[in-house]
Amino acid sequence: MKQVCLLILTALFFAQANAQIDPELLRKPQADTGSLKLNMDAVYDRPFAKVGKLPVALGGYMEANYQYLGEDGVTEGHQFQMRRLTLFVSSSISQRIKFLTEIEFEDGTKEINIEFASVDFEFAPLLNFRGGIVMNPIGAFNQNHDGPKWEFIDRPISATQMLPATFSNVGFGIFGKKYANKWVYAYEAYLTNGFNDRIIENSENKTFLPATKPDASRFEESFNGSMLFTGKVAVRNSRIGEIGLSYMSGAYNKFQEDGLVLDKKRLATIYAVDFNTTLPTKTFITGEWAWVNVDIPDTYTEQFGRKQQGGFVDIVQPILQRSMFGFGKATLNAALRLEYVDWNKGSFKSTGDKVGDQVYSIIPAISWRPTSQTVLRLNYRYNWQRDMLNNLPSRLAGLQFGLSTYF
């Protein structure tokens, strides 16, 4: 915690320093505008500002919104929310050693997390070593989740309620890329601390990988002494788009303690596929789909799914790109998100009927980008949520308006 405070104070110091200096000294490093960027590049593909000759660059983003949602005729009324404020600090320690950290304040200061804090060593383009707090590269959203990049206020349900995005852990790994004409191939592989048994013992009453996140002790020790492996391969063609395949697996239960074997090693294993492309009509399509398998004792309740699956697809169509209100390159987009999660793919032992516990969601949206780094967005969300017995779905819907910007 002290380290977090120190980092915050450091960031505030630089923010104060900024106010005292000539803005001309704030240099925006030239961004790589190549079209062969991958989701794995997202962590460094952010606007940073450098202060004079200081060896660090600063950045961040914020998200705030208003929403009016109701479920089956009951509403909590008008709500204003400060979803998150994220600060980035990066530093080029040497030509081929870089450091980056991302500190996130969610819901005001309700949650403060170091989402990313790692050092990268480049030995060769195909061999980089990364160590520290890393984002486990499962799916694309966990790697590429900055609010200003998305036209939707809520993060995808499958990414945050089935997969545990944003999910980071302490560990080490390697990554690399190879370019060949219009293609780029990439891989990532990490060994980190991982899950704990809260994924099947939680107040969500379902198998819930994100339940492992509140346990901050995973940044100092592995819950069960075993490692979580996360690996991803991705390929992008400058004209076709990107596709990624990822895999994550590790034991989640405390299978031994003080040398005594308590249980067999029970694994949580996730497969994900993600893609994104831009059509000639400038229509941007991105999505991911994931499958979760959790080895749960037969004697535990069927309420907790042994298998889950779900995903989302976003379609974003620019409908107006021109100067608007004095913003030279403003864009008005129409967008649509479709989502589905099945938290429990099993069947009831007692009846053989399929277990419910699914959500469908559709979100039409309009977003306005005065610049590429800032977005104002208006969403209409409609969810159908079935309980595990497959009773009539509860319906949740409402309007959301919000803004998100890098700074």
Place this chain on the structure above:
Amino acid sequence: MKKKLLVLFCLAASMLIYLSCGKVLPGAAEDDQLLDGPVEGLTSEQKKAFLRGDAAFNNEIFTKETGLGPVFVATSCGTCHAGDGKGHPFSTLTRFGQSDTLGNRFLNNGGPQLQHRAIPGFQPEKISPGAAFSNFTPPANTGLGFLEAVSDATLLSLADENDSDGDGISGRPNWINVPAYSFIRSGTIIRSDRKYIGRFGKKAAVYDLLQQTVNAYNQDMGINSFYEHINTYNGQDADPEVTNQTVQDVVFYLQTLKAPIQRTTNDADVQAGRQLFLNSNCGKCHTPQIQTGNFPIAQLANKTFSPFSDFLLHDMGPALNDGYTEGAAMPAEWRTPPLWGLGLSKNSQGGKYFLLHDGRAGSIEQAVNLHGGEAQQSKLKFGQLSASDKIKTIKFLESL
């Protein structure tokens, strides 16, 4: 010009969104389609207690950290009673060990309730060899407060233990022991052997909603309370895992859940079906109306309600005799289940009917045909109805 049009468009869109705020939300289901919701006329203070109980009942999920198990049936109250309606075979529980009126001889072997699930690292219970057992599908919670507010005298007035009117239907209360923590309601009738009238549960073996609630915490979820503090796994005395306040809030919630509202009462078929139901003497046990007596919650006191039950034990014949029983009930005797809310059962049972005490009947007609014993004559009368009259009778039952 274009800029002005854009501004106008934005303003118009904003106005439209503002005006449509209340219309973009999903509407509530009609009150008569829901089983949850409070009785009318609660005070502000009572509404707050109701909401606290609602949250504890429907939202509180127990985990290992909060006391679940280690052996259990369900992780929350709401798991077994979705929308406060009838349960599903998934949450059906099993009772075992008692086959006569002499008591349960398997209390030291895990009885009376089987906890067939366990948190990781523990083994669930198994039914002891030779023990009689029966499966109980969770009932709806709706209108339970009205039942609690009925006086013992009213229940006894409905009984005809020796069938003195010769109609083949007797009906008697289950005389039970009452736990020390129960608050004995005024007007309670106590038999000479210090037994009290039970009125809750499939066998009417539970005295009041406090006993029902703390038993469910303890036996269904493995949650110990000040009232029921024996750990179901090891039989040892355990610290409370739920506060008295929460227990009392849940009891108040159950007491003040509204009674189901009958639908399509003006439908001619429904009206005809009601008459056919009564003509078949179904109403002799499924009593259409009962009056509550004096009760501490004014909204429940001295009210007429329509449970379609007499809350008494009846011999239902060999087909429904599982060999297991509770209190002074015989194995073939079951408390008349209230029929109110029957038509909404599917809404909490995954779109299907799972009727009778263990959910074995997949339709109302099948449930009727499984009646026997004291209900044999009524079942035969139903069987002799024309197809259209059967449909009318079922339409009436589904309107409840």
